[in-house]
Amino acid sequence: MKKVTIITLNWNGKRLLGDLLDKHICSLLETDYENFEVIFADNGSTDGSPNYVEAHFKDPKLRILRMGKNYGYSKGNNLAFKEVDPATEIVVFINNDTIVDKAWLKELIKGFSDPDVVITQPLIMSMETGRIQFIGGFVDEYGRSMTISGEYDERINNILMGLIKTLKSSALRVLWAYGACIAVKKEFFERIGGFNELFFPGLEEQTLCIPAHSLGYKTIIVPRSIVWHRSGATIKHVQKKYKGHETFGRLLFVLIYTSGLKMLIKGLIGRIILEFLISLKMFNPLAFFEALYRLCREFRTILCLRRRTYKLPSNSPYIIKSPLLLNKYLHAALALTKLFEINHPNSAT
Structure with a gap:
């Protein structure tokens, strides 16, 4: 045991x-x-x-x-x-x-x-x-x-x-x-x-x-x-205290864990747009700009980390193709569809 x-x-x-x-x-x-x-x-x-x-x-x-x-x-x-x-x-x-x-x-x-x-x-x-x-x-x-x-x-x-x-x-x-x-x-x-x-x-x-x-x-x-x-x-x-950290983390995730230049550029541009819209919705644009500043300040360290990190393959079947803007129902539908697809008896994954 x-x-x-x-x-x-x-x-x-x-x-x-x-x-x-x-x-x-x-x-x-x-x-x-x-x-x-x-x-x-x-x-x-x-x-x-x-x-x-x-x-x-x-x-x-x-x-x-x-x-x-x-x-x-x-x-x-x-x-x-x-x-x-x-x-x-x-x-x-x-x-x-x-x-x-x-x-x-x-x-x-x-x-x-x-x-x-x-x-x-x-x-x-x-x-x-x-x-x-x-x-x-x-x-x-x-x-x-x-x-x-x-x-x-x-x-x-x-x-x-x-x-x-x-x-x-x-x-x-x-x-x-x-x-x-x-x-x-x-x-x-x-x-x-x-x-x-x-x-x-x-x-x-x-x-x-x-x-x-x-x-x-x-x-x-x-x-x-x-x-x-x-x-x-x-x-x-403690979540309110870390709002800027959450924004930074979501941008950092794209920079570190996505592979391939095309996926990186598309993901980063889309993520920046999304985070800016989220900051406006939460009436906290300062958190967005603080996250961008921190990314720029630590960019060299992030690049070094990216080089030695195991990344998400750009051809992974686990990646969902989705529009930039999602409501919760489309989000749920896409996630459920992928769950069925990956776990279908005939799936090759």
Whole structure:
């Protein structure tokens, strides 16, 4: 049985989540799997979270890791990864605003029976709506994340549930998995150097999944593994502070992870237009210009990073061709179509 380390990153969870933090840890410790450990990685909390967890959960499978400050998702998880048991084969990164089913890990690990699979994600369900919250996603020609979710539309949720039943499949192939819960082969994570720490908040999981696809590996969703998630329980408290970072990250994604000059130019021009329109819609054009300034200031570093980064192949079947401007219905239709296409029994991918 594969040794698994579960890393749950925490920042002020006791204050922000209330009893959900207790339920989260209890559900992890009650997981029906024999060979696992849990690292409660505290990202510089000021609410006494690590002391509270240490005092209330006496379990040899649980370790507390105290970090000096809030490093964010990418660097926080990368630092916690350094504390993983050397015998570990699979590492699971999971948000602290989740509750897992007892069999979630056993089912999730089954996804690695295919040697080409290096990343798996459970079926992430919404605590608020009871619908499918995320089944990963793809990207379009502008580097836009084409997310697959049934949370905001019952019809889409029904289509997704029908797809899972119709395919009778233990896995669904996607380009990228959602970071609320993502399992990764330890050796692969080490090979690519972990999460790209330039990205926060947003797109952190793509910095794992794009290199996986580039190297010929697979990322899959395992529908029989169920995790319940309260969306944005932590990030909404800090998101306003990082608006400029989000804009910078989406532009940076195109610059680093797209391959081929044609795809790069088209993606970058389109992304700049989109980000400017988003900034006007959010009444925050300053964030857009700050992001552009930062890109120009760090351009030489970005180019060096681009040269040594595993990129998304320009001929990838996981790229969605789409118009520059999308409403949520067309977005959903394109993402669903690609999901059906990639997972069709006759698909060559």
